[in-house]
Amino acid sequence: MSAPKYTRILLKLSGEALMGEQGSGIDPQTIKRLAHEINDLCRIGVQVGLVIGGGNIIRGSEKASEGLDRVTGDYMGMLATVLNALAMQDALEKLGQPVRVMSALKINQVCEDYIRRRAVRHLEKGRVVVFAAGTGNPFFTTDSAASLRAIEINAELLIKATKVEGVYSADPLKDPKARFYSRLTYDEALDQRLNVMDATALVLCRDHNMPLRVMNVFEPGAVMRVVLGEDIGSLIET
Numbered sequence: 001m002s003a004p005k006y007t008r009i010l011l012k013l014s015g016e017a018l019m020g021e022q023g024s025g026i027d028p029q030t031i032k033r034l035a036h037e038i039n040d041l042c043r044i045g046v047q048v049g050l051v052i053g054g055g056n057i058i059r060g061s062e063k064a065s066e067g068l069d070r071v072t073g074d075y076m077g078m079l080a081t082v083l084n085a086l087a088m089q090d091a092l093e094k095l096g097q098p099v100r101v102m103s104a105l106k107i108n109q110v111c112e113d114y115i116r117r118r119a120v121r122h123l124e125k126g127r128v129v130v131f132a133a134g135t136g137n138p139f140f141t142t143d144s145a146a147s148l149r150a151i152e153i154n155a156e157l158l159i160k161a162t163k164v165e166g167v168y169s170a171d172p173l174k175d176p177k178a179r180f181y182s183r184l185t186y187d188e189a190l191d192q193r194l195n196v197m198d199a200t201a202l203v204l205c206r207d208h209n210m211p212l213r214v215m216n217v218f219e220p221g222a223v224m225r226v227v228l229g230e231d232i233g234s235l236i237e238t
Protein backbone atom coordinates (compact mmCIF):
# COMPACT_ATOMS: atom_id res chain seq x y z
CA MET A 1 0.00 0.00 0.00
CA SER A 2 1.29 3.51 -0.81
CA ALA A 3 2.25 5.98 1.92
CA PRO A 4 -0.54 8.12 3.36
CA LYS A 5 -0.79 11.72 2.16
CA TYR A 6 -1.69 12.92 5.66
CA THR A 7 -0.07 12.06 8.96
CA ARG A 8 -2.70 13.65 11.21
CA ILE A 9 -6.39 14.05 10.45
CA LEU A 10 -9.52 15.00 12.34
CA LEU A 11 -12.54 12.95 11.37
CA LYS A 12 -16.00 14.29 12.20
CA LEU A 13 -18.77 11.73 12.34
CA SER A 14 -22.31 12.85 12.97
CA GLY A 15 -24.22 10.97 15.63
CA GLU A 16 -26.48 9.75 12.84
CA ALA A 17 -23.53 7.95 11.25
CA LEU A 18 -23.69 5.50 14.18
CA MET A 19 -27.41 4.73 13.81
CA GLY A 20 -27.21 2.41 10.81
CA GLU A 21 -30.72 1.54 9.71
CA GLN A 22 -32.11 2.32 13.16
CA GLY A 23 -34.07 5.52 13.81
CA SER A 24 -31.84 6.54 16.74
CA GLY A 25 -29.17 5.25 19.10
CA ILE A 26 -26.09 3.23 18.23
CA ASP A 27 -26.11 0.27 15.86
CA PRO A 28 -23.44 -2.25 16.99
CA GLN A 29 -22.61 -3.38 13.44
CA THR A 30 -22.28 0.17 12.15
CA ILE A 31 -19.96 1.32 14.93
CA LYS A 32 -17.89 -1.84 14.48
CA ARG A 33 -17.48 -1.15 10.77
CA LEU A 34 -16.48 2.47 11.41
CA ALA A 35 -14.02 1.33 14.09
CA HIS A 36 -12.44 -1.05 11.57
CA GLU A 37 -12.00 1.79 9.10
CA ILE A 38 -10.39 4.02 11.74
CA ASN A 39 -8.15 1.18 12.90
CA ASP A 40 -7.00 0.64 9.30
CA LEU A 41 -5.91 4.29 9.14
CA CYS A 42 -3.90 3.93 12.36
CA ARG A 43 -2.24 0.79 11.04
CA ILE A 44 -0.70 2.72 8.16
CA GLY A 45 0.61 5.34 10.58
CA VAL A 46 -2.09 8.02 10.37
CA GLN A 47 -2.79 9.87 13.62
CA VAL A 48 -6.56 10.10 14.03
CA GLY A 49 -8.56 12.55 16.10
CA LEU A 50 -12.30 11.96 16.16
CA VAL A 51 -15.26 14.17 16.93
CA ILE A 52 -18.60 12.40 17.11
CA GLY A 53 -21.88 14.29 17.22
CA GLY A 54 -24.85 13.45 19.40
CA GLY A 55 -27.78 13.85 17.02
CA ASN A 56 -28.61 10.13 17.19
CA ILE A 57 -29.53 10.70 20.84
CA ILE A 58 -30.33 14.38 21.56
CA ARG A 59 -30.08 17.77 19.87
CA GLY A 60 -30.47 20.78 22.15
CA SER A 61 -32.35 22.85 19.59
CA GLU A 62 -34.93 20.08 19.07
CA LYS A 63 -35.45 19.72 22.82
CA ALA A 64 -35.84 23.52 23.08
CA SER A 65 -38.58 23.45 20.45
CA GLU A 66 -40.42 20.94 22.66
CA GLY A 67 -40.21 23.38 25.58
CA LEU A 68 -37.00 22.37 27.38
CA ASP A 69 -34.58 25.11 28.38
CA ARG A 70 -32.12 25.50 25.49
CA VAL A 71 -28.97 25.51 27.59
CA THR A 72 -30.10 22.39 29.46
CA GLY A 73 -30.88 20.75 26.11
CA ASP A 74 -27.43 21.63 24.82
CA TYR A 75 -25.76 20.12 27.90
CA MET A 76 -27.85 16.99 27.31
CA GLY A 77 -26.62 17.01 23.70
CA MET A 78 -23.02 17.33 24.83
CA LEU A 79 -23.49 14.40 27.21
CA ALA A 80 -24.93 12.43 24.28
CA THR A 81 -21.64 12.92 22.44
CA VAL A 82 -19.86 11.40 25.46
CA LEU A 83 -22.05 8.28 25.18
CA ASN A 84 -21.13 7.95 21.50
CA ALA A 85 -17.43 8.54 22.28
CA LEU A 86 -17.44 5.78 24.91
CA ALA A 87 -19.12 3.38 22.49
CA MET A 88 -16.46 4.17 19.86
CA GLN A 89 -13.70 3.76 22.44
CA ASP A 90 -15.02 0.30 23.23
CA ALA A 91 -15.35 -0.67 19.56
CA LEU A 92 -11.77 0.45 18.82
CA GLU A 93 -10.31 -1.23 21.89
CA LYS A 94 -11.96 -4.50 20.87
CA LEU A 95 -9.80 -4.28 17.74
CA GLY A 96 -6.69 -3.74 19.86
CA GLN A 97 -6.51 -0.06 18.98
CA PRO A 98 -5.40 2.21 21.86
CA VAL A 99 -7.88 5.09 22.39
CA ARG A 100 -8.42 7.98 24.76
CA VAL A 101 -11.68 9.84 25.20
CA MET A 102 -11.08 13.48 26.18
CA SER A 103 -14.06 15.54 27.25
CA ALA A 104 -14.55 19.29 27.06
CA LEU A 105 -16.75 18.92 30.18
CA LYS A 106 -15.15 17.48 33.31
CA ILE A 107 -16.40 13.93 33.81
CA ASN A 108 -13.10 12.50 34.89
CA GLN A 109 -14.32 9.28 36.38
CA VAL A 110 -15.48 8.38 32.90
CA CYS A 111 -12.83 9.87 30.63
CA GLU A 112 -9.93 12.31 30.56
CA ASP A 113 -10.37 16.06 30.55
CA TYR A 114 -9.45 17.70 27.27
CA ILE A 115 -5.95 19.15 27.55
CA ARG A 116 -4.53 20.09 24.17
CA ARG A 117 -0.91 19.18 24.80
CA ARG A 118 -1.90 15.84 26.26
CA ALA A 119 -4.15 15.14 23.29
CA VAL A 120 -1.24 15.77 20.90
CA ARG A 121 0.96 13.45 22.96
CA HIS A 122 -1.67 10.69 22.71
CA LEU A 123 -1.81 11.15 18.95
CA GLU A 124 1.98 11.01 18.67
CA LYS A 125 1.89 7.70 20.54
CA GLY A 126 -0.55 6.27 18.00
CA ARG A 127 -3.66 6.48 20.17
CA VAL A 128 -6.94 7.56 18.63
CA VAL A 129 -8.26 10.57 20.53
CA VAL A 130 -12.04 10.94 20.67
CA PHE A 131 -12.89 14.54 21.52
CA ALA A 132 -16.16 14.39 23.45
CA ALA A 133 -18.69 16.95 24.75
CA GLY A 134 -18.28 19.24 21.75
CA THR A 135 -16.76 22.60 22.64
CA GLY A 136 -18.11 22.34 26.19
CA ASN A 137 -20.38 25.33 25.53
CA PRO A 138 -24.07 25.56 24.72
CA PHE A 139 -25.17 27.12 21.41
CA PHE A 140 -22.33 25.45 19.52
CA THR A 141 -22.34 22.30 17.42
CA THR A 142 -19.99 19.39 17.09
CA ASP A 143 -19.05 20.75 13.63
CA SER A 144 -17.62 23.78 15.44
CA ALA A 145 -15.91 21.45 17.90
CA ALA A 146 -14.40 19.50 14.99
CA SER A 147 -13.07 22.69 13.38
CA LEU A 148 -11.68 23.91 16.68
CA ARG A 149 -9.96 20.65 17.58
CA ALA A 150 -8.61 20.16 14.04
CA ILE A 151 -6.95 23.58 14.24
CA GLU A 152 -5.72 23.05 17.80
CA ILE A 153 -4.04 19.71 17.07
CA ASN A 154 -2.58 20.97 13.76
CA ALA A 155 -4.44 18.37 11.72
CA GLU A 156 -3.57 18.52 8.04
CA LEU A 157 -7.13 17.77 7.01
CA LEU A 158 -10.59 17.87 8.53
CA ILE A 159 -12.89 15.22 7.10
CA LYS A 160 -16.61 15.59 7.53
CA ALA A 161 -18.43 12.35 6.95
CA THR A 162 -21.91 12.63 5.48
CA LYS A 163 -24.56 10.41 3.92
CA VAL A 164 -24.02 11.82 0.42
CA GLU A 165 -20.95 12.12 -1.84
CA GLY A 166 -20.05 15.67 -0.82
CA VAL A 167 -21.37 19.21 -1.14
CA TYR A 168 -24.38 19.87 -3.38
CA SER A 169 -26.39 22.98 -4.24
CA ALA A 170 -29.46 21.25 -2.75
CA ASP A 171 -30.20 17.96 -1.00
CA PRO A 172 -29.42 15.36 -3.71
CA LEU A 173 -31.68 12.82 -1.99
CA LYS A 174 -34.61 15.18 -2.63
CA ASP A 175 -33.59 17.19 -5.71
CA PRO A 176 -32.21 15.22 -8.70
CA LYS A 177 -31.00 18.50 -10.29
CA ALA A 178 -28.73 19.33 -7.34
CA ARG A 179 -25.27 20.39 -8.53
CA PHE A 180 -22.23 18.64 -7.07
CA TYR A 181 -19.19 20.73 -6.08
CA SER A 182 -15.88 18.88 -6.15
CA ARG A 183 -14.01 22.03 -5.05
CA LEU A 184 -15.09 25.28 -3.48
CA THR A 185 -13.88 28.01 -1.17
CA TYR A 186 -15.17 28.69 2.32
CA ASP A 187 -16.49 32.07 1.14
CA GLU A 188 -18.48 30.36 -1.64
CA ALA A 189 -19.93 27.93 0.88
CA LEU A 190 -20.83 30.81 3.21
CA ASP A 191 -22.19 33.15 0.49
CA GLN A 192 -24.34 30.46 -1.09
CA ARG A 193 -25.37 29.09 2.30
CA LEU A 194 -24.45 25.59 1.14
CA ASN A 195 -25.17 22.81 3.56
CA VAL A 196 -21.57 22.03 4.56
CA MET A 197 -21.19 22.97 8.22
CA ASP A 198 -22.58 25.82 10.30
CA ALA A 199 -21.13 29.29 9.70
CA THR A 200 -19.09 29.32 12.94
CA ALA A 201 -17.30 26.15 11.89
CA LEU A 202 -16.74 27.38 8.33
CA VAL A 203 -15.35 30.75 9.42
CA LEU A 204 -12.97 29.10 11.88
CA CYS A 205 -11.62 26.79 9.17
CA ARG A 206 -11.41 29.62 6.63
CA ASP A 207 -9.50 31.93 8.96
CA HIS A 208 -7.04 29.22 9.97
CA ASN A 209 -6.48 27.64 6.54
CA MET A 210 -7.85 24.28 7.56
CA PRO A 211 -8.81 22.26 4.46
CA LEU A 212 -12.05 20.30 4.73
CA ARG A 213 -13.11 17.28 2.77
CA VAL A 214 -16.81 16.39 2.83
CA MET A 215 -17.40 12.78 1.84
CA ASN A 216 -19.63 9.75 2.12
CA VAL A 217 -18.72 7.68 5.14
CA PHE A 218 -21.12 4.91 4.18
CA GLU A 219 -18.95 3.92 1.26
CA PRO A 220 -16.58 1.29 2.67
CA GLY A 221 -12.90 2.25 2.38
CA ALA A 222 -13.61 5.83 1.27
CA VAL A 223 -11.82 7.50 4.19
CA MET A 224 -8.74 5.38 3.50
CA ARG A 225 -8.82 6.40 -0.16
CA VAL A 226 -8.87 10.08 0.84
CA VAL A 227 -5.99 9.57 3.25
CA LEU A 228 -4.00 7.90 0.49
CA GLY A 229 -4.53 11.00 -1.64
CA GLU A 230 -7.51 10.17 -3.82
CA ASP A 231 -9.65 13.11 -4.86
CA ILE A 232 -13.11 12.00 -3.80
CA GLY A 233 -15.91 13.99 -2.22
CA SER A 234 -15.72 17.80 -2.04
CA LEU A 235 -12.67 19.79 -1.02
CA ILE A 236 -13.25 23.15 0.64
CA GLU A 237 -10.33 25.50 1.10
CA THR A 238 -9.69 29.11 2.04
Ligand code: UDP
Nearest residue numbers: 015053054055059060074077134135140142
Ligand atom coordinates in the same frame (compact mmCIF):
# COMPACT_ATOMS: atom_id res chain seq x y z
N1 UDP B 1 -23.68 20.74 21.61
C1 UDP B 1 -23.42 21.91 22.30
N2 UDP B 1 -22.17 22.46 22.21
C2 UDP B 1 -21.19 21.91 21.44
C3 UDP B 1 -21.46 20.74 20.73
C4 UDP B 1 -22.72 20.17 20.83
O1 UDP B 1 -24.29 22.43 22.99
O2 UDP B 1 -20.07 22.47 21.42
C5 UDP B 1 -24.99 20.08 21.79
C6 UDP B 1 -26.09 20.66 20.91
O3 UDP B 1 -27.30 20.61 21.64
C7 UDP B 1 -26.16 19.68 19.75
C8 UDP B 1 -25.88 18.37 20.44
O4 UDP B 1 -24.89 18.70 21.42
O5 UDP B 1 -27.41 19.68 19.12
C9 UDP B 1 -25.37 17.25 19.55
O6 UDP B 1 -24.38 17.74 18.68
P1 UDP B 1 -24.65 17.91 17.09
O7 UDP B 1 -26.04 18.38 16.86
O8 UDP B 1 -23.55 18.76 16.55
O9 UDP B 1 -24.49 16.41 16.60
P2 UDP B 1 -24.54 15.79 15.13
O10 UDP B 1 -25.59 16.54 14.35
O11 UDP B 1 -23.19 15.95 14.53
O12 UDP B 1 -24.88 14.36 15.37
